[in-house]
Amino acid sequence: MRLVWLILLIPFAAVAWVPFYNHTTPALFGFPFFYWYQLLWVPLTSLLTYLVYRTLARDSRDEG
Amino acid sequence: MKAEIDWAALAVFVLLLGLVTAIGFGAARWRRIKTLSPLEEWGLGGRQFGTWITWFLIGGDIYTAYTMIAVPALVYATGAFGFFALPYTILVYPFVFAVMPIFWKVAKKNNYMTAADVVYGRYGYRPLELAVALTGVIATMPYIALQLIGIETVFHTLGITGKLPLIAAFLILALNTYSSGLRAPALIAVVKDTMIYIVVIAAILLIPFKLGGYSAVFETADAAFLAKGSGGILLTPAQFAPYVSLALGSALALFMYPHALTGILASASANTIRKNAILLPAYSTVLALLALMGLMGHAAGLKLTNNNDVVPLLFKTLFSGWFAGFAFAAIAIGAMVPAAIMSIGAANLFTRNFWKAYINPNVTSAGEAKVAKMTSLALVAGALLFILFLPTQFALDLQLLGGLWILQTLPAVIFGLFTGWFRALGLLLGWAAGFLGGSWLAWLNDFKPLHTLHFSSASITLYSGLLALAVNIAVAILVSVVLHWTARGDRDLAGVN
Numbered sequence: 243m244r245l246v247w248l249i250l251l252i253p254f255a256a257v258a259w260v261p262f263y264n265h266t267t268p269a270l271f272g273f274p275f276f277y278w279y280q281l282l283w284v285p286l287t288s289l290l291t292y293l294v295y296r297t298l299a300r301d302s303r304d305e306g
Numbered sequence: 307m308k309a310e311i312d313w314a315a316l317a318v319f320v321l322l323l324g325l326v327t328a329i330g331f332g333a334a335r336w337r338r339i340k341t342l343s344p345l346e347e348w349g350l351g352g353r354q355f356g357t358w359i360t361w362f363l364i365g366g367d368i369y370t371a372y373t374m375i376a377v378p379a380l381v382y383a384t385g386a387f388g389f390f391a392l393p394y395t396i397l398v399y400p401f402v403f404a405v406m407p408i409f410w411k412v413a414k415k416n417n418y419m420t421a422a423d424v425v426y427g428r429y430g431y432r433p434l435e436l437a438v439a440l441t442g443v444i445a446t447m448p449y450i451a452l453q454l455i456g457i458e459t460v461f462h463t464l465g466i467t468g469k470l471p472l473i474a475a476f477l478i479l480a481l482n483t484y485s486s487g488l489r490a491p492a493l494i495a496v497v498k499d500t501m502i503y504i505v506v507i508a509a510i511l512l513i514p515f516k517l518g519g520y521s522a523v524f525e526t527a528d529a530a531f532l533a534k535g536s537g538g539i540l541l542t543p544a545q546f547a548p549y550v551s552l553a554l555g556s557a558l559a560l561f562m563y564p565h566a567l568t569g570i571l572a573s574a575s576a577n578t579i580r581k582n583a584i585l586l587p588a589y590s591t592v593l594a595l596l597a598l599m600g601l602m603g604h605a606a607g608l609k610l611t612n613n614n615d616v617v618p619l620l621f622k623t624l625f626s627g628w629f630a631g632f633a634f635a636a637i638a639i640g641a642m643v644p645a646a647i648m649s650i651g652a653a654n655l656f657t658r659n660f661w662k663a664y665i666n667p668n669v670t671s672a673g674e675a676k677v678a679k680m681t682s683l684a685l686v687a688g689a690l691l692f693i694l695f696l697p698t699q700f701a702l703d704l705q706l707l708g709g710l711w712i713l714q715t716l717p718a719v720i721f722g723l724f725t726g727w728f729r730a731l732g733l734l735l736g737w738a739a740g741f742l743g744g745s746w747l748a749w750l751n752d753f754k755p756l757h758t759l760h761f762s763s764a765s766i767t768l769y770s771g772l773l774a775l776a777v778n779i780a781v782a783i784l785v786s787v788v789l790h791w792t793a794r795g796d797r798d799l800a801g802v803n
Contacts, residue, residue: 247404250400250403250404251400253396253397253400254397254400254554257393257396257397257550257553258550260541260546260549260550261543261546264386264540264541264546265540266524266539266540269521271520272514272519272520272521272522272523272524273520273524274524274539274540276386276389276539276540276541277389277524277594277598280389280392280393280396280594281392281591281594283393283396284392284395284396284587284590284591284594285587285591287396287399287400287587288399288584288585288587290400291399291400291403291583291584292584294403295403295580295581295584
């Protein structure tokens with residue numbers, strides 16, 4: 243069990259605590275914070291998952 | 307609302323639907339390879355789809371027409387609360403990344419074609435296999451029916467009335483699926499998803515122009531919710547726990563559905579699934595942008611008799627006829643792709659875990675394919691009858707219950723991939739407790755998905771499906787502990803003798 247798996251829990255932590263992002267400001271391109279903050283976590287989650295993927299792929303190459 | 311027929315829209319719509327029908331029938335000959343198993347060919351497309359086809363297939367499969375209609379409708383009605391669909395689709399992919407490659411490997415190694423196959427292979431216990439298969443089929447039926455509601459909404463906006471067009475659309479779907487199996491929705495999904503991306507990008511760029519920019523959209527929506535006295539562009543503190551628990555519970559439930567698992571099982575490799583967990587969130591962005599159309603409905607001052615009309619009416623009001631027709635075709639095809647995969651997934655379950663298990667254990671692989679094809683026809687026909695003769699609200703209530711039910715199969719399907727500790731009987735009793743307890747909670751709350759727990763001084767409202775899952779897991783642990791104890795007792799006795 244590698245610790246790198248724990249990275250996958252970050253998106254959950256990011257959206258679990260609603261009071262943190264349930265605001266209108268700061269707005270971005272007319273979007274209240276509530277909306278763009280959650281939208282931002284879509285690509286961020288992809289990126290984090292990719293990091294885990296790359297780390298695991300490198301490990302299995304090292305072993306092989 | 308009685309709509310005038312817009313001929314430009316209708317012409318584009320009919321043309322595109324004709325095109326995908328042709329693609330669907332042609333798909334039977336696409337990348338056909340010689341395998342030993344006709345059911346694997348029909349029901350899983352030969353288990354050979356690479357990263358891109360899988361991306362289109364799963365994306366086209368889980369973001370259904372109903373999603374495109376219902377999520378914006380919920381946002382139109384409630385505002386921020388309907389946006390729970392976004393954290394839902396954020397949370398689902400890390401789960402897919404961690405769990406589904408292992409599920410795929412187990413299935414591939416043993417030639418399993420359904421979740422219930424995996425469960426039987428792990429525990430060798432028929433009742434648990436049957437519980438998982440049965441839950442899959444009954445949770446899928448109302449979901450297929452909802453796709454029909456999606457198509458009906460589009461027909462309605464196009465000004466097409468009567469039940470005949472709906473029957474025609476689903477006849478095409480049923481025959482397409484019968485002859486081409488999973489290959490048809492896989493190929494059609496490529497066309498459909500491309501269309502959806504075009505529609506959403508155009509809408510997101512153009513609609514705010516017509517409505518005075520995004521800040522104006524949020525401001526008018528906020529004012530509309532204030533005037534109405536309910537909903538808002540932010541959550542109230544009482545909505546925090548429901549929002550997060552619905553997102554989490556839905557995320558855990560989604561990939562327990564047979565149609566989602568069929569997409570996983572049809573992949574060529576475990577790595578295909580990992581890459582897709584990274585790439586599929588592109589669809590979440592589309593979903594979020596579609597959800598915003600619920601708010602745009604307020605900004606555009608739409609007068610709706612049914613909240614489900616918000617997206618189709620927005621297109622009809624703000625775009626020229628041919629583009630509205632293009633968008634409607636995207637939604638209608640967006641109903642047929644998942645409906646096809648759902649009927650295939652449920653047919654695989656019926657064939658493998660009911661027909662082969664109880665009716666004819668010696669069925670050949672060719673015989674399996676024949677049974678599955680007939681079952682898919684029966685399932686689509688059943689969903690059609692459902693919509694034609696039962697109230698729509700019944701399908702909506704059942705669909706919500708379906709999500710709660712399918713979530714209860716998670717411990718049986720997933721836990722065994724990681725540990726051998728759980729006992730089959732414990733998982734079965736846990737499933738029964740979650741299934742019955744969850745249904746009871748739903749019934750108590752008038753088929754709303756939330757339940758309020760009262761403590762001495764405080765109360766918290768959570769998604770009933772998640773509460774039922776907690777009971778489910780607790781029972782599974784408790785029973786397994788007891789069984790481990792008694793087994794140890796037996797071993798000790800055996801040692802003494």
